[in-house]
Amino acid sequence: MFLKNTETLPLRSYSNEPRRLTWLNTAIRWLLGATIGAFILGAVFKTHVTVPNLLKPKVSRQDILQGGIAQYSPQYDVDWGVPDQLPQSCTIDMVTILERHGARFPDHKPRNEMVATIDKLHNAKRPAKHSKLNFVSHYDIRQTLGEEDLVWMGRQQAYNSGKRFFDQYKDLIDNSFPPFYRAPSSPRVIESAQLFQLGFNDDPIWKAYDDLDVILPEGKAHNNTLDISNCPLASNHSTTIGDDVSDVYASLWTPHWAKWWNDNFPGAKLEHKDIVNLFHTCAFDTVVNNGYISEWCKMYSLEDFHHYSYYLILQKYYDSSYGHPLGRARGIGYVNELISRLTGEPVVDSTSTNQTLDADPATFPIPPKDRNQMGHKVFVDFSHDSSMVNIISALGLAKPPGLRHLPFLIDRREPTPNYLFDISKYTPFSGRITFEKIHCGESIGEYDAEEDYVRIKMNEGVYPLKFSNCGPLGQEKGLCRLSDFIESQRWSMEGGNWYECYED
Numbered sequence: 001m002f003l004k005n006t007e008t009l010p011l012r013s014y015s016n017e018p019r020r021l022t023w024l025n026t027a028i029r030w031l032l033g034a035t036i037g038a039f040i041l042g043a044v045f046k047t048h049v050t051v052p053n054l055l056k057p058k059v060s061r062q063d064i065l066q067g068g069i070a071q072y073s074p075q076y077d078v079d080w081g082v083p084d085q086l087p088q089s090c091t092i093d094m095v096t097i098l099e100r101h102g103a104r105f106p107d108h109k110p111r112n113e114m115v116a117t118i119d120k121l122h123n124a125k126r127p128a129k130h131s132k133l134n135f136v137s138h139y140d141i142r143q144t145l146g147e148e149d150l151v152w153m154g155r156q157q158a159y160n161s162g163k164r165f166f167d168q169y170k171d172l173i174d175n176s177f178p179p180f181y182r183a184p185s186s187p188r189v190i191e192s193a194q195l196f197q198l199g200f201n202d203d204p205i206w207k208a209y210d211d212l213d214v215i216l217p218e219g220k221a222h223n224n225t226l227d228i229s230n231c232p233l234a235s236n237h238s239t240t241i242g243d244d245v246s247d248v249y250a251s252l253w254t255p256h257w258a259k260w261w262n263d264n265f266p267g268a269k270l271e272h273k274d275i276v277n278l279f280h281t282c283a284f285d286t287v288v289n290n291g292y293i294s295e296w297c298k299m300y301s302l303e304d305f306h307h308y309s310y311y312l313i314l315q316k317y318y319d320s321s322y323g324h325p326l327g328r329a330r331g332i333g334y335v336n337e338l339i340s341r342l343t344g345e346p347v348v349d350s351t352s353t354n355q356t357l358d359a360d361p362a363t364f365p366i367p368p369k370d371r372n373q374m375g376h377k378v379f380v381d382f383s384h385d386s387s388m389v390n391i392i393s394a395l396g397l398a399k400p401p402g403l404r405h406l407p408f409l410i411d412r413r414e415p416t417p418n419y420l421f422d423i424s425k426y427t428p429f430s431g432r433i434t435f436e437k438i439h440c441g442e443s444i445g446e447y448d449a450e451e452d453y454v455r456i457k458m459n460e461g462v463y464p465l466k467f468s469n470c471g472p473l474g475q476e477k478g479l480c481r482l483s484d485f486i487e488s489q490r491w492s493m494e495g496g497n498w499y500e501c502y503e504d
């Protein structure tokens, strides 16, 4: 009802002019201001207030885990509407999997904020003795929620993913060297890659880890395509746009919940950010509970989860994707590495790749050009969600239709449509993108014997390739001729807007 596309900005609003970054921030703030005004007048959110039936869950486990907690969902398989059929005579000549680490505890800063909110509740007047909210007083967040590291479910996810990957690609693996493993240096990411490797090798999950082939150091001083921090202006701006947009959104959907909590815990004085922290607690407590829905989730309706997930979607979209002027720039280096693996040619890139590492076959092996030759053809890269969103955006995937950005405000009584960047379908915990290079010995159906093809799977479902170069084959079958796919990536091959990382 209150979806207003006038509240979106045209995608093309960023061009080459350096001042645009500041300009964009100002524009967004102005638009937000105007929108909030209109909204408060309309008081639309007030009309949906419902008094919850305490702690009888109102939302199914599936709705919470498949969309309701956005990128904090455990990975699930997604059907993008494209059939997954490969004729018998076809083979996969190269596969690269890019996977997010498994489920983890909250990061340091958000965890501190969650702890502060729970403390406010603990310091308030307690509810009556038999209240169904007694769990709140008993909840010891400091004990329950660690920081940064994988939780048990996350370990299992990574391990299971390795097992599954082996089953899916064993033919190629038989004819190739072992997979080549890379990860950035955060312990949770390294450990996920190592658990994947155990699963892949059919070793037990408790076995000692093997070393990975390459660990790329994280931080602004390092070139690292799996944790992209060497784009200075992005690091400086990344906390402004998406965080601001989502914060304003939160101030609109949370007030009735602030009132509800403050009524139940007089004196707690929760504000809109506290409500977001309570939703984070719901998400992480669920993950820590191995996917059993936390008490902290049970008071909320499906519509509340739509709001919460859209809050996270807006944040990610305007911090790391098309909504941030440098969101795509940070993904360019990885795209150029992928092109090298698809073509068997050396990496050409001067953005986020480490050119020393990528020029050395020991640290960046390149598949043989002749498919009958032995060589590395299976690649396993582990990463973080924000970097994966950078890469997905640089590739031109997950683009909102037309030239529009995600609206700041939408009617969230419906589930998030796919086209609105449902982040749980892209980078949930253990979320994965698989890039396949395919050829078929004979011409069958859409496959031409002489051609190589590219196919992308996003969380196990074949992903439609809507690039104009790929034509209807890309759109309907998720297939693109290799040469057309490469052509569709010209923007990254030419360095995209990386230079904007340095201008002010």
Ligand SMILES: *[C@@H]1O[C@H](CO)[C@@H](O)[C@H](O)[C@H]1NC(C)=O
Residues within 6 Å of the ligand: 221, 222, 223, 224, 354, 355, 356, 357
């Ligand atoms: C690139 O990798 C080399 C070899 O590991 C390392 O010595 C160097 O510091 C890296 N450079 C950057 C900018 O990350």
Ligand SMILES: *[C@@H]1O[C@H](CO)[C@@H](O)[C@H](O)[C@H]1NC(C)=O
Residues within 6 Å of the ligand: 232, 233, 236, 501, 502, 504
């Ligand atoms: C980024 O922010 C830091 C600290 O505020 C500042 O020293 C640096 O010059 C900024 N970099 C750019 C490229 O604006």
Ligand SMILES: *[C@@H]1O[C@H](CO)[C@@H](O)[C@H](O)[C@H]1NC(C)=O
Residues within 6 Å of the ligand: 223, 230, 350, 351, 352, 353, 354, 355, 356
């Ligand atoms: C690291 O990235 C910067 C910026 O793109 C580039 O100028 C530099 O040559 C890179 N260093 C290496 C070792 O690749």
